[in-house]
Amino acid sequence: MLIKELLAKSAEQLREVTDIPQKEAMILLGEVLGCEMSWLLSHSDDEISMDERFTEFLKRRISHEPLEYILGRASFYGREFDVDARVLIPRPETEILVDKAVELAKELSPHLHIVEIGCGSGIISIMLALLLPKARFTAVDISSEALHVSQHNAKKQGVSERIAFVEGSYLDGVSGEIDMIVSNPPYIANEEPLGIGLSYEPSLALYGGSRGDEMLCQIIDLFVTRGVKALACEMGYDQRQPISEYAKSKGLEIAFYKDLAELDRGFWIKEKR
Numbered sequence: 001m002l003i004k005e006l007l008a009k010s011a012e013q014l015r016e017v018t019d020i021p022q023k024e025a026m027i028l029l030g031e032v033l034g035c036e037m038s039w040l041l042s043h044s045d046d047e048i049s050m051d052e053r054f055t056e057f058l059k060r061r062i063s064h065e066p067l068e069y070i071l072g073r074a075s076f077y078g079r080e081f082d083v084d085a086r087v088l089i090p091r092p093e094t095e096i097l098v099d100k101a102v103e104l105a106k107e108l109s110p111h112l113h114i115v116e117i118g119c120g121s122g123i124i125s126i127m128l129a130l131l132l133p134k135a136r137f138t139a140v141d142i143s144s145e146a147l148h149v150s151q152h153n154a155k156k157q158g159v160s161e162r163i164a165f166v167e168g169s170y171l172d173g174v175s176g177e178i179d180m181i182v183s184n185p186p187y188i189a190n191e192e193p194l195g196i197g198l199s200y201e202p203s204l205a206l207y208g209g210s211r212g213d214e215m216l217c218q219i220i221d222l223f224v225t226r227g228v229k230a231l232a233c234e235m236g237y238d239q240r241q242p243i244s245e246y247a248k249s250k251g252l253e254i255a256f257y258k259d260l261a262e263l264d265r266g267f268w269i270k271e272k273r
Helices: 001-013 022-035 037-042 052-062 067-071 094-108 123-131 144-156 214-225 240-249
Strands: 073-076 079-082 115-118 136-141 161-165 180-183 207-209 230-232 256-259 264-270
Touching: 001 052, 001 161, 022 037, 022 052, 022 067, 052 067, 079 123, 079 144, 094 115, 094 123, 094 161, 094 180, 094 230, 094 264, 115 123, 123 136, 123 144, 123 161, 123 180, 136 144, 144 161, 180 214, 207 214, 214 230, 240 256, 240 264
Parallel strands: 115 136, 115 180, 136 161, 180 230
Antiparallel strands: 073 079, 230 264, 256 264
């Protein structure tokens, strides 16, 4: 079989799974062969025999397993992070949360203690450590398996010495002054059905309670009780009103930001001065 014939056949099998079947077929084959997509294009008339690893990758993707889990990596903020089924796959909209946290940090002081609640793969704390070289970080997660991934990624990106990883819930095990909390916590309501792709991701990192916003409200409470200077959180697109009302009930001024699709995607709060 020619490479172009294998890619065409594979893309047809992926047509019901993705909007970019040809590209994903090339990504998977390139992964198996250890080559770039440009090589596949320039060698499309070369003969190739079916590889068992490619067959397995294709089977997994046809079953709607996310491409990032198959490859074992994902791109975030222009960098490559390792991911697997123990952690959520990074989303582009979370880059906006990082941008907002950097903006808030620069309004405070270079020498900050920033705590991430629910660090998962570690992408947020790691990127903030790279962007805020004088700050120190504590990354908390209730999952020891997620912490294993985040610690690996921190070492890979060269910032492991600047991030303390803590296994716990919310701010368990975090002592001393906290200048900023940043979080992309679970915010999907418990009864809300998931798309087939999301069903591969850890439910512990997705479901936030019967309403979905319970963890967000708890984080706001911690912002108040621990005397934190700034808070930045991602949230669900339909949670602006309840979160706004909750923050106002605590006497806080809250502001929201939108994602690239112009949907409400997060909020930030600063201490009153």
